[in-house]
Amino acid sequence: MAKEKACRRCKVITTGKVCPNCKSTDLSPDWSGIILVFDPAKSQVARTLDITTPNKYALKVS
Template sequence: MGEQVCRECHRILSSQTCPICGSSNLSSDWSGMVVIIDPERSEIAKKIDVKVADKYALKVR
């Protein structure tokens, strides 16, 4: 089984529930990835509204 993505916050997960938003609404159909290391200083994190450092999908279907 490949990595799943939370449809709510777009975080790439290896579990069945998102620890950030608590959602279990996951998708395996996603594309593009961005790794946020320092969300407070990252312009990309601000644009995609990310507050926690991790891997995120850019597009989730």
């Protein structure tokens, strides 16, 4: 299984070398917490975290 990394800019979790959300290459293997957003328009948590795209996000990225 590939090691998951989190983008330092938008916190999206990915197994690739480039963030699929913001196209950044600034990825960190040191992250914690997961939030899955399916419908950001209906999610209070997504609004609080300013998330507008459905994806898998890290809560904290170092």
